[in-house]
Amino acid sequence: MTVKKLEWIEAPTKKEKPDPNELIFGRMFTDHMFTMHYTEENGWHQPQVRPYEKISLDPASMIFHYGQSVFEGLKAYRSADNEILLFRPEENMKRMNRSNERMSIPSFNEEEMLEYIKQLIEIEKDWVPGEPGTSLYIRPFIIGTEPNLGVHPSHSYQLFVILSPVGSYYPEGINPVKIKVEKEYTRAAQGGTGMAKTGGNYSAGYNAQEKASNSGHAQVLWLDAVEKKYVEEVGSMNIFFKINGEVITPSLSGSILEGVTRKSIIELLQSWGVPVTERKITIDEVIESHREGKLEEAFGAGTAAVVSPIGAFTIDEAQYQVQDGETGELTKALYDTLTGIQTGTVKDHFNWVTEV
Template sequence: MTTTVHFLENSVKKPKPNADQIAFGKHFTDHMFVMDYETGKGWFDPRIVPYEPITLDPAAMIFHYGQTVFEGLKAYRTKEDRILLFRPEENFKRLNLSSERLSIPEIDQNLALDCLKELLEVEKDWVPTKEGNSLYIRPFVIATEPNLSLAPSQTYQFIIILSPVGSYYKEGIQPVRIHVEEEYTRAVRGGTGRAKTAGNYAAAYKAQEKATKEGYSQVLWLDGVEKKYIEEVGSMNVFFKVNGEVITPELNGSILEGITRKSIIEVLKDWNVPVKERKISLEELYDAYSKGQVEEAFGTGTAAVISPVGELNWGEKKMIFNDGQIGDLSQRLYDTLTGIQTGEIEDPYNWTVEVK
């Protein structure tokens, strides 16, 4: 690596959280990575510093125009005490795709990965040892220029913070109940749906509140134009196994290109399981369900890897998949991906990256 990352050690070390009581996103490590950007100068001053509050001008453009992107990935500790990342280059590739959509300058992907590795080397003791636990990694970019003009910022910060997290399924994989959202829209083609940006998630809160009140775990998002075609489930990509074939909505500009989604598709193809990326309407799904052809449904994402869908509520129509239990294919996919991520099984795809 040609760029020198300066290191300022935190003299006050935090106690590690109890391995059995780690809440998601509540605990943070001793250090964080920061790098600055100025128009005409580019990205500069990469540094690892003590984890601390960020000081910004009240007029910083992130507060007013929401110019920000982020990513989420994990570091896993193997039984041999190695630390592995899962396809991190895909995360930084997607970070740049999100940045391009929001007029944020891109970051050299190799540089970003090298900087992450250096941060993890400093914080390696924070990677949990308990089975099922991991170290969540949150890279993000914020617009920092103090300016209320409606134009892209001229200055930014790229920051990486780390958070130890517990197992998503503390009591085993439990299929979730999903409510079909027909009033609110997550994203539309030509909008920011394919970008991982803060506003997409804040815009989803209202629908999630409604679903939670009605006893559902997540919402199923439909396309924003016809309110007809399935797009995502909560903040995850979604798959359906119908009559032996796995179907997932095609990427259309409003759907986030999940890295777990991409990995699932590649694994299914490797297993010679028929898989198609295409439009699928609720009507088509319900028709197949009525004929007994929908065998499994599941969401995919970094946090859960696989989240089985046990029930889908569409107005007066309810669909119960696989008797509300996780399906054989969902379980096999979950075991395979988590096995690769944690080094439990061989990685035939060269997806894992070891932190030296």
């Protein structure tokens, strides 16, 4: 598909690039951003790269009142050969349109949108850090902009893409983290918006996350909304358990986000001949497997952290240590392989990587 070159309004002044060894996730942003508008008359139109700047919205814009929004997260990596690489970006475009459908937001042309993102990154390529563990985080998002207090989907939208050079999502890096099983609050229910990347899903979890952080835990492990016994997600990640040689991850039930990293791990494990199963798993089964000495490894998976080993989990004040609090062999192999493919140091047998 041929996409016309974007109109580009260059930033009059440029920011000083941050020290790549001191990057904090999501705090610094590049000189430019992408914008595009939607109206019922014109559809998605006016794609443009412009200076990164504050935006002006009517106080009655529907995003402020009814939260109609979606977002995505993906990364650009700098290889040792100085190439800029994207990891399975077409999957993010597909997922964003699935979120659009769930949130009653008009879909966009996925191939066209990906080309726009590539053009933005080409303009901002000097912002892509090259040090180990660093990348350029890409955040596309859409908000409802119609000034209307009626309870219905907005009739106008604005799409943005902003870029942020980042280091490791967790200060612990690849070192194991502690997680807390949440039994009071609920993240999402079947038939709700759990399968969509929409802002409310995350802000609804802040109370539980604050409690977990205050007790020394990095993330919350969410259980299902109805019976509070089936494992769903770990905060901003999907979760995997290696039990008695088999890797198990909760099946997509409609309340779990379909992670791109999750999908890649399943495909990678299958290619290695490691048994991997998507099914419902209860927290009691996890605890029982720990007591029997069968819980060999546990880890979270997502774009921001890639693979995050779980060293311990707490439920009802009881703590269960995994792998003696160390990173498991399979977890480390998955992290090294995925990050290697993403940065071009490991051969990409799956054609997952796209060069900008």
